[in-house]
Amino acid sequence: MLARGKILFVCDDRSYVNRIKEQLSGLGEYTLITESTAQAGVMSLEHNICDLVIIRYAIPDLDILSAIGDFKKVDPDCVIVVLLEVEVEGQSNQYAEVGVFETLGWPVKTDKLKFVVEKGIKLHLLLAAGRKTVQGLKENNQALEKQNTLLAKRIEDSTGNLSRLYEDLRSTYMRTIRVLAQAIDARDHYTHSHSENVARYAVAICNQLKLPAKDVELVRQAAELHDLGKIGIGDSVLLKPSALTASEWEQIKKHPTIGAQILEPLTFLGGVVDLVRQHHEHYDGSGYPEGRKGDDILLGARIIHVADSYEAMRSARSYRKIPLMKEEAILEIKLNSGSQFDPKIVDAFLKIVDNL
Numbered sequence: 001m002l003a004r005g006k007i008l009f010v011c012d013d014r015s016y017v018n019r020i021k022e023q024l025s026g027l028g029e030y031t032l033i034t035e036s037t038a039q040a041g042v043m044s045l046e047h048n049i050c051d052l053v054i055i056r057y058a059i060p061d062l063d064i065l066s067a068i069g070d071f072k073k074v075d076p077d078c079v080i081v082v083l084l085e086v087e088v089e090g091q092s093n094q095y096a097e098v099g100v101f102e103t104l105g106w107p108v109k110t111d112k113l114k115f116v117v118e119k120g121i122k123l124h125l126l127l128a129a130g131r132k133t134v135q136g137l138k139e140n141n142q143a144l145e146k147q148n149t150l151l152a153k154r155i156e157d158s159t160g161n162l163s164r165l166y167e168d169l170r171s172t173y174m175r176t177i178r179v180l181a182q183a184i185d186a187r188d189h190y191t192h193s194h195s196e197n198v199a200r201y202a203v204a205i206c207n208q209l210k211l212p213a214k215d216v217e218l219v220r221q222a223a224e225l226h227d228l229g230k231i232g233i234g235d236s237v238l239l240k241p242s243a244l245t246a247s248e249w250e251q252i253k254k255h256p257t258i259g260a261q262i263l264e265p266l267t268f269l270g271g272v273v274d275l276v277r278q279h280h281e282h283y284d285g286s287g288y289p290e291g292r293k294g295d296d297i298l299l300g301a302r303i304i305h306v307a308d309s310y311e312a313m314r315s316a317r318s319y320r321k322i323p324l325m326k327e328e329a330i331l332e333i334k335l336n337s338g339s340q341f342d343p344k345i346v347d348a349f350l351k352i353v354d355n356l
């Protein structure tokens, strides 16, 4: 196959043009565009994609460096050959530093011209192909980045929707359980609003102790649900107007465990379950169901225990129709500080009791 390509020859001397044209015609199917000034050559390159630009160095007033710059501006891959009047050994290296591909000396030997033209055209093709690939990669990258952004946005939206759904589900669960707890309180008209009051007192103690908001919320939820396990205790025991027998007491003592078992599958309740389980533990280890002692009882459970006991004393019960007076209930809490109750919690309670 014959070599082919488009060559722009910037030369002001007709005899040079004719000679090069003649030499090229014997080498392949080359299209030769000729211009007599660098400026005209640059304009020509703007309209024609050329594989090679040959510039005659001896053109009067030619500023070869700015001409090279102008050609490269039009085509950054432009392959430039400088035609010198005389070929000087080692001159190509100096020109290479300013972006010239090769130099030729006049008169140009045909085999040298063939070699330089073929190599130059191949280089231009390679550079152009490389640039196209890089451009293609850039475009692909941009498209991928765009897709990534869209995807990230979709994921963000979906996550937001899921979080909202989860939050809805969680609050629906909470409402259901709260209603259940309130229904249990309402089984006995004496304990109506018991859990609600316990939650209010417990939160007040938490705030007095300056607990973090997250912990206060946990205590509030646990306080609202603390007697949920009473669902498993019959009315005959729960609503008994007289003293309980030993076996009836044993039944009552099961309610913290039953409550915890009911709540355990609801993983989102997290720490609430253990607070419910421990709300009847005593500071000195005499409580139930596990007989935990001191700091081995969760702080939240120790708080709920004080709030629960005070609320129970201040309300009428089936076994005690008249509630204790405020002073009597406070005295009872004080008397049991250090045995049934954690003294630190009692101290905090005493500071807020007047505002309850």
Ligand SMILES: [Fe+2]
Pocket (backbone or CB within 6 Å): 226, 227, 255, 279, 280, 308
């Ligand atoms: Fe209880």
Ligand SMILES: [Fe+2]
Pocket (backbone or CB within 6 Å): 194, 198, 226, 227, 308
């Ligand atoms: Fe209670």
